[in-house]
Amino acid sequence: MKGNSLLFIVLAVLTFNLQYVQAQAGEGEKLSLDxxxxxxxxxxxxxxxxxxxxxxxxxxxxxxxxxxKLRKNVLDSLNAANKKEAELNATISGHETTITSLNQKLKETTNNLASVTQEKDSMSFLGMSVSKVTYNLILWTIIAGLLLLLLLFIYKFRQSNILTQEAKTNLSELEVEYEDHRRNALEREQKISRRLQDEINKYKKTK
Structure with missing residues (x-):
């Protein structure tokens, strides 16, 4: 009986020391569920x-x-990731519409260029008579501007696509992390339940 009491005291002291060391080590880290x-x-x-x-x-x-609390925070993070993904998808859809419109305008401008190159050297532009060289210079300047705008929107579209992929990857990792934690918590709970049942059975046997 004395041996069991001594063993219990030693275990209690070791547990207290371990918790104290962990607390000291965590003082530099401000961990929180908030x-x-x-x-x-x-x-x-x-x-x-x-x-x-x-x-x-x-x-x-x-x-x-x-x-x-941890479950609520994980669900909040998932909801935030889903909302961010929806926003990115909406942005991508808007960019795709703009790019389609710019492609159509570029096609129309190119067709107009093909038509005017077959006309006389002198032509009317905004009510003014200008040479073909001047007209072509103005027209190609507009085309260059449209191309630059198209390239800008293509770049924005690719950036949005990258962000969407990153959001999906983070969401998948978060789901895996949450599932692992839930499984580990369930296993610990089952072990504790079995241990408690064993203790109850032992108690009943001793009565």
Whole structure:
């Protein structure tokens, strides 16, 4: 009996020292469930988890409130990612419409150029008679401007597509991270439940 009491005291002292060391090590990190990344919030829950040993096996105990809070934060992050993805898709759709319009205008301008090159050297432009060289210079300047605008919108479209892919990748990683944590939490809960049932059965046998 005395040996068991001594063993219990030694385990309690070791557990206290371990928690104290963890607390000292975490003083430099301001972990919280109210801000920070999902990864840092998982670290917070891990650091706030209690632990004990029974028959040489270590068990982790997590407050149910922490799990609910962490679940809410993960869902909020997923919703934010979905909203961002929807916004990016809307932006991409707008850019595609603009590019289609610019392509049509460029095609019309090119057709007009082909037509005017077959006319006389002298032609009317905005009510003024100008030489063909001057007319072509003005027209090609407009085409160059349209091409630059087209290239700008193509660049914007590609940037939006990259952001969309990054958002999808982050969302997938977040879902995998959440699923791993949920599975680990469920496994710990099942282990604790089995251990509790074993203790209940032992207690019944001793009565």
């Amino acid at each position: 801000d920070g990344t999902i990864s840092s919030q998982f670290d917070y829950v891990s650091k706030k988890s209690g632990n004990y040993r029974a028959e040489g096996v270590r068990y982790e105990v997590v407050k149910e409130a922490y799990l609910y």
